[in-house]
Each structure stands twice: as structure tokens, then as C-alpha cells.
Amino acid sequence: MSDKIIEIEVLRYRPEQDAEPVWQSYKVPFEPEWVVLDALNYVKDHLDGTLSYRWSCHMGVCGSCGMMVNGVPVLSCHVFVKDYYPARIRVEPLAHFPIERDLVVTLDDFMNKLQRVKPYLIPKNDKPVSEGEFLQSPAELVKYKQYTLCINCTLCYSACPQVGLNPDFIGPAALALAHRYNADSRDGGQQLRFDEIFTHEGIWECTFVGECSVVCPKHVDPAGAIQQTKIEATKDFFKSLLMPWGNK
Amino acid sequence: MSRKPYIRKISTTSWWLKRPAYTRYMIREFSSFFVGGYAAVLMIGVRRLAQGREAYDAFLVSLQSPLALTFHAVGLLFALYHTVTFFGASDKALPMQIGAEKVPGKLIVAGHYAAMVALSAFILVLALWR
Amino acid sequence: MSGRSKEPIFWSLFAGGGMLSAMTTPVLMFLTGLAVPLGWFAADTLSYDRMMALVHFGPYGLIGKGALFVVIFLPMWHAAHRAGMSLIDLGVRGVKPLIMTVSYGAAAAGTVIAVRALLAV
Secondary structure (H helix, E strand, O other), X not given: OOOOEEXXXXXXXXXXXXXXXEEEEEEEEOOOOOEHHHHHHHHHHHHOOOOOOOOOOOOOOOOOOEEEEOOEEEEOOOOEHHHOOOOOEEEEOOOOOOEEEOOEXXXXXHHHHHHHOOXXXXXXXXXXXXXXXXXXXXXXXXXHHHHHOOOOOOHHHHHOHHHHHOOOOOOHHHHHHHHHHHOOOOEXXXXXXXXXXXXXXXXXXXXXXXXXXXXOOOOOOHHHHHHHHHHHHHHHHHHHHHOOOOOO | OOOOOEOXXXXXXXXXHOOHHHHHHHHHHHHHHHHHHHHHHHHHHHHXXXXXXXXXXXXXXXXXXXXXXXXXXXXXXXXXXXXXXXXXXXXXXXXXXXXOEEOOHHHHHHHHHHHHHHHHHHHHHHHHOO | OOOOOOHHHHHHHHHHHHHHHHHHHHHHHHHHHXXXXXXXXXXXXXXXXXXXXXXXXXXXXXXXXXXXXXXXXXXXXXXHHHHHHHHHHOOOHHHHHHHHHHHHHHHHHHHHHHHHHHHHO
């Protein structure tokens, strides 16, 4: 093990003993190939077994290990210790979420928001399995494929100031997910989703700060999804205003 | 073990100072005061025009005051910042696809600048045409 | 669940005004706010006579007046929306309806002034 040391400061919170979160510092060996998650695993294995945090794949696909590193929401398996060394690294739980314990945040609210946008195909023209598959061209796939890549890591919720200022905001990932289905050529459930997202706590809370798309590790671009949805909402609004005879 | 989730409060007035990206966002939003301010200047100009030659001439003289010149110089910088940020985001809001190929975002942004340059040139030619 | 918002009315003005102002506000501010007042362009570029010719251009002056109206109206509503929202971003949250009413009210008043002036000119 290296004889170089880097200091990791973690915001701890143990509900059974802490009234408020407290900073705790650990001295961890500096290994040039380590990501921040490796440093946390070293702490848990050798220094302090009580440290709690979520992680799983260690390769940026499961979305479990989101946390604030020096004030920026990242996947801890995605950021290298050597990019911060020799400066101290400050690790906190993801912003804009209640802290459950240490680096573990409460995600119930986020799960509810995901469900509210009806994140499943509501076929435009349903048919029994015996009649075969729904066909889709490559061009139709390209329209929504990017928005299928979300791993629900919620870094976007931590990056978005509107989520911080208004916890009722449905948020970037949920709205990108709605767009994933709305833009799918097989789907016919747009109006049902519109009832949920064309609201003040839906797309209209967004002011296109754009930080959600900057921090997204899978390049989903939720900001783009929301702006495109705003255009859709505007078209839909004026269409029903000027041509109310169309079926809803 | 009972749950006692801890809610962190954020400052509603100073959150935008905490990260450079947030500060740049607020500056972008602030540009609207100058864009709106200039629309008001045009509105006043048209009103003075309707009030007759003397009123309009006085308006033109007022555009030479230090306050007016400062407003327009500073405002021009903010207006350009609005242009750059608005066009910079245009590829996210207006994605284009030809067949199964996505049009590169840079092209969409460049198209906006091309239109802006053409329109600006047209306005200048109109103004200077004798 | 608050029901579908009427926000598209204001957002479409914001987006249209944002596009128009991004394209034309810089050159117009340069022309009318710096180049002419500072003498870089001829002093009579914005003269009363030339402006009167502009507002009477086209049948019933529709082209000249229309262009001036659009270049005032859209950026004004864009700014009203964005300026109001930015004040709300700065923490004046509880009074969002009040702030937006004042912002849009100002834009509405400005629109009335511009329309009356263009009709009178």
C-alpha cells in the first residue's frame, strides 16, 4: 500500500445518536488507480465499519453510489482520487434529499415521482400477442432511445436548483422518462401523461438551468427532454384552444 | 432502530453563489432586465415619434446622455450573453433528425448564428441605405 | 396534482421573444444606443423624417409599424417572464403570483403604449 495519504472528510449522520450531521475525517492511502468509492471501501474495511453508503456495480451502470464530492453530484465509482489529490476530498450525501444515515438518502419521494409519469408503454393500437410485434423503424427508435438510458442515479435532482427550492417539482429524471414514452412511436398514452406533467410542479417548474444534463453520467439530457416537452405542451395548448373539436 | 431523516435547508437567496454554473445562470436570467429595458427604450422612442418632431428630437438627444450610453454599452454585453446562451441551448430544445441520423448539435447552433448575422447585416444595410 | 397549466401562453411569448431578441437586440442596441449617439454613423440615420418614412412603409404603414411593434412586443414579454422568474429564483417565492402579475402587467402596459403610439404616428 502507498505511503502517500489523502484526507477524506465525510458528513456523518447517525439518527440514533446525532441531532445534526457532523463531519468526520479519515486518512486514507493514496492509490493512483482508485476511485472515491475505493477510498470509502477502504474506510469501511479498515478504519470505521460504521460508515454507511450505497454502492453496487462499481462501474457506472447501476446508479447506486451517487454522492456529493466537493460540492458536485457524482457517481463515486466514476471520479478518481488522483484528480483531487493532494487536496482534501469532502464527501456528502446527495443534495436535495433527506439524509437517512451517513451517505444514504431517502428516495421514496423520487420513486413516487417516477411512478406518477406512467413510465410504461400504453399502446396506441393494442393488439394480442398472436397478431405479432409492434414494428418500429431505426428512425423512430432514434427519437427516444437516448432517454431510455437513465439509471435513476438522481444526480440530476441534486444538481437542479429548482428541486432544491421546490421539493414538489417532479424533477429531471421523471420528466425525461415521461418524454421517453411520449416520443415512442408505439405509445398512445401522451394525453394521460400530459395531465401529470403539464402542471406547475411538472415541466413549468423548470427554468432550463441545464445542470441536470451536465452531471448526468449516461448523457440522457433531461434538460433537452423537458424543453422539447414544453414545446409539445405549447402546441397541445393552442391546438385545443383553437381547434377544441379534436378528440382528447 | 427508528428512522429520523434529516432535512438540509438551502438558502433561497444565496444558492446561486454556491457554484459557478448557478452564477452564470443568474447572470443569464438577469440579462432580461436589459433586454426588457431596451424594449422600453424603443417603446418610448415610438411614443416620442408620435408626439411630434420636437419631442422625438429631444429623445434622440437624451440617447447621448452618459446614463443612456452606459445603459446601452452594458446592456449590449448582457444582450450578447443572452444570444450566446440562447443559441447554445438551441440544439437541446430543437433536436433535428434526418432519417435515422441525428443532426449534429453544433450545426443547429451554427444555423442560429448564421441567421443572426444575416438579420443583423440586413438591419444595418437598411439603416445606412441612402 | 394541480391540473394543466396556462403557462404555454406566457412561455410561447418568452420563447418567441427570446429568439427574436437573441437575433436582433444586439445589433439594434449597437445601432440606436451607441453608433448613432456617438457619431459613428451619420447623425440623421434615426432622424424624425427617416423614422416617419419607416412607420409609413407598406400599405397603411403595416410593414414599418409591424416590424417596430414586433421588435418591442416580443422582447418585452420575454423579459417580463424571465425577470419575474429570476426574482422568484432569488427567494421571493411565496409571492410568485404577485411578482408575475406585476411583470406581465408592466409588459401589458408597455404593449398598450406602443400600440397607441404606432396608431397615432
